[in-house]
Amino acid sequence: MLDRYKKRTPKSGALWKRAVSVFAGGINHNIRTFCLDRVGAYPPYIARGEGAYVWDVDGNRYVDWWMTHYSQILGHNNPRVREALINRLQNGHHFGAPNEEQVVLAEKIRKAIPYMEMMRFCSTGAEATMYAVRLARLFTKKKLVAKVYGGWHGGNDTVGYHVSFPYNDDPFYDGVTFNYNDIDSAREMFKKFGRDLAAVIVEPILGAGGALPPIPEFLPFLREETNRLGALLIFDEIISAFRFRYGSVGEALFNVRPDLTTLGKIAGGGMHLGVYGGREDVMALAAPRAEGGRWVGGGTFSSHPLSMVAGSVTLDELKKRNNQYEHLNKVGDGFRDRTNTLFRDYGYDAISTGFGSLVYLSCLHKDIGNPPYTSYTIGQAFDHEQMNMFQSLLTQEGVLGYHGLGALSFSHSESDIEFTLSAIERVISALSSD
Ligand SMILES: Cc1ncc(COP(=O)(O)O)c(C=O)c1O
Structure with a gap:
């Protein structure tokens, strides 16, 4: 399922081969495989970032939700x-x-x-x-x-x-x-x-x-x-x-x-x-x-x-920008609502949680009912295998994230949001028809 990704990331593929021989597990922070190693691929090697985007060493652009582990709220390269x-x-x-x-x-x-x-x-x-x-x-x-x-x-x-x-x-x-x-x-x-x-x-x-x-x-x-x-x-x-x-x-x-x-x-x-x-x-x-x-x-x-x-x-x-936080948080709230609607419409077992600009997607193997949730409820229902596939396919669609996505920055635009939603839709559509 990741053929398209592999085809357009040869330099990342070559770097990964070298990385696994020098780093335990190929990385220096467990999260930074973005799950791709779990499904027989490798992470993209990122060469540069600007605003809401990063580009890998092969020149592919990603809408970045990972934003340096949630740090870059102003966007990359401010x-x-x-x-x-x-x-x-x-x-x-x-x-x-x-x-x-x-x-x-x-x-x-x-x-x-x-x-x-x-x-x-x-x-x-x-x-x-x-x-x-x-x-x-x-x-x-x-x-x-x-x-x-x-x-x-x-x-x-x-x-x-x-x-x-x-x-x-x-x-x-x-x-x-x-x-x-x-x-x-x-x-x-x-x-x-x-x-x-x-x-x-x-x-x-x-x-x-x-x-x-x-x-x-x-x-x-x-x-x-x-x-x-x-x-x-x-x-x-x-x-x-x-x-x-x-x-x-x-x-x-x-x-x-x-x-x-x-x-x-x-x-x-x-x-x-x-x-x-x-x-x-x-x-x-x-x-x-x-x-x-x-x-x-x-x-x-x-x-x-x-x-x-x-x-x-x-x-x-x-x-x-103190008075812009409210808007950013609202964009996050709206985004979570729309992802949850997508999951429901496709009958895909996943949930979008978070708060304000923080967005976390979890694939689930059982229904967890309505919020509020506890950390144990989410953990217990979490479907690791499905999550790995979901996250990897999302990367193939040009959206970089972990724990599903990550967080918005002040650089993310409405079109980045729409791009992400349609990427998610393509991913769950592919996984649902599996
Ligand atoms: C809530 C929280 N505490 C602590 C840490 C650890 O920070 P660092 O990765 O800079 O060691 C993190 C990192 O992700 C975090 O999210």
Whole structure:
């Protein structure tokens, strides 16, 4: 079924052959095969990007929904971000010493998210969640961490478990898990483990685990229980911050203030950035020689000037577009409705979930009824084989994404939306007539 794709991507095919001999599994981030390796093909090798599009090394254009793992909300190769990066490069790019740009970016972040009273920068989201958990453990003098099924907080050992269905236990990790959007499951977890909990880490809007908005009582319940038990609540806003509004979503959309917050992706303007921050009394433990503190931080490339300027310019641009978020979110809502209608019309077992500009498509092997959904419901009904085929055929149709699609940017136009919908229609039509 992927003959057309293979025919027009010979250079990608040749690169893949070389890649599998040097990289385990051929890639350096598991997602970046875009499922094509699972159906006997290979991912496209991307050579350039502009706005909502990327082009592979063979010159094929794709409407990009992946947008650098949801980071490029301004679109690829934004002229202001590019200019800032080039300007910074004129004077050398990193010295492993304090730089002015880091202070500027941190001040902008704190202005946008005032409850990030103090923060630290590192290079990736995985580091940010690792350090946030370390601080929670230091502060509470407890060890256990709870996360939700399907919650992805990066590849660090503390939180890198129960990330994909069937959520098998892995003896390598020592945290506990509960079900996103399921109060009973959370209650049971608190009952069993509450006294030993250092932290609960959760995305206020679930990302990789199914892209689900919270039911109204879910986040307040986590806040009440963590307060009662003396555990910290960490909101991982590495996807959600600056995606749905200028700032974070925890307090602004759901009226729940976490103790610590992690950021990355958009806040780094598509460059490498992780941020962890929040309550001053907790963050104080990260300072060298803090009483009760321990080593927290480090990283040769932390607060890299290129990330600082890319993040800073991106936040400036987004602040100017603050009143355009509403429209972007509405476009996402409308798109999800239309994909769900398509799935229904074709009798194709799949669902489009998400929130605002975040769009996640899941092929299902059983009906999951009406929303609200939990992360376990989505995971349990997920049809991996069908998903691999769907995703690969979508790439063949010129739409690049993962978890079905990804996220819109301010560069996506109405015709990109229509292009994507007709690509999806062709894919499900082919798969339905199989
Ligand atoms: C919610 C969330 N947290 C953490 C991470 C890890 O970030 P990074 O890939 O920069 O390590 C990701 C990355 O996809 C994420 O989506």
